[in-house]
Amino acid sequence: MTEAEAHAQPAGLAHQFGDLEQQQSAATLGIWVFLVTEIMFFGGLFASYAIYRWLYFAAFEGGSHVLDIRLGATNTMVLLASSLTMALSVRSAQTGNRKATVIFLIATMILGGIFLGIKGVEYNQKFVEHIVPGLDWSPEGTVLSRLAPGGLEHAQIYFFFYFAMTGLHALHMIIGMGLLLWLVVRAHKGAFTASYFAPVEVVGLYWHFVDIVWIFLFPLLYLIGGRY
């Protein structure tokens, strides 16, 4: 074997791996381990949410009542659609269809942008109604004023959770959008083939995870208010 043959390796293969399949397995395992740490990261918030919702049940229902269920449901569907386009983008990369990969990645970014835009409208509403905990908290004009004495303070805790959980989720979305942009550039340049597409797969798994977090945030934040 000559020197040149010894170093000839498929595009995208790092030298520590035997072949592309082994590299892809390592990358997939790596992102799953990372996602488990993310489960625990968000899990801390979900656990404290469970405690405070149990302690201040009425105030949490009242706080949930203030949220706009239509915007929340719309955003859920937008995010699910972005997961679909992400899955289709990974599939296009698997089949070596460069153009479809790029188009589906861009569609995913657009849907992610719509989600963040609607989220921004919702955040703005909170400032207009003065129900931003800590910064601008005077909810006397909202339905929250019907809460029992002391309930307003507890509702403030609900909105701390609302902003912390949706804010952390939105931060993950923004990071995901950056990763998608990087993928669009690389995919457009033809960096991915039917045998080397691990980055698309890995970012896709991350994006679906962020979608799952929202799948739980939507009922826990928006739907607990008892709209009947």
Place this chain on the structure above:
Amino acid sequence: MSQHIVPQRTYIFVFLGLIGLTMLTTGVAYIDLGPLNTVAALVIAFSKMLLVVLFFMHLRHSGGLIRVVLLAGFFWLALLIGLTMSDYRTRSWTPAPDSWSSTAPPTHP
């Protein structure tokens, strides 16, 4: 493994299922089921998560190692939430004696 290529229509059916479940969970929120409202919301959210994990995240075609990693994650999450809640919910079962009150002056022999 991850090389398995799923037909396009599978993804579209899964997506339609997810949209249907979203409409279902939103609709159920308008019906008074008492405590079952929360149970229904969580069961539906869990079903949606399974759809995303199994199909979009390819767990159906992933190896055992990845399943073990994911199950370990859920196990630790269950410990985190389960043990924390069991602490909070059982604190009132055995009230601390008055003599343990923190306002009582410390007694040193």
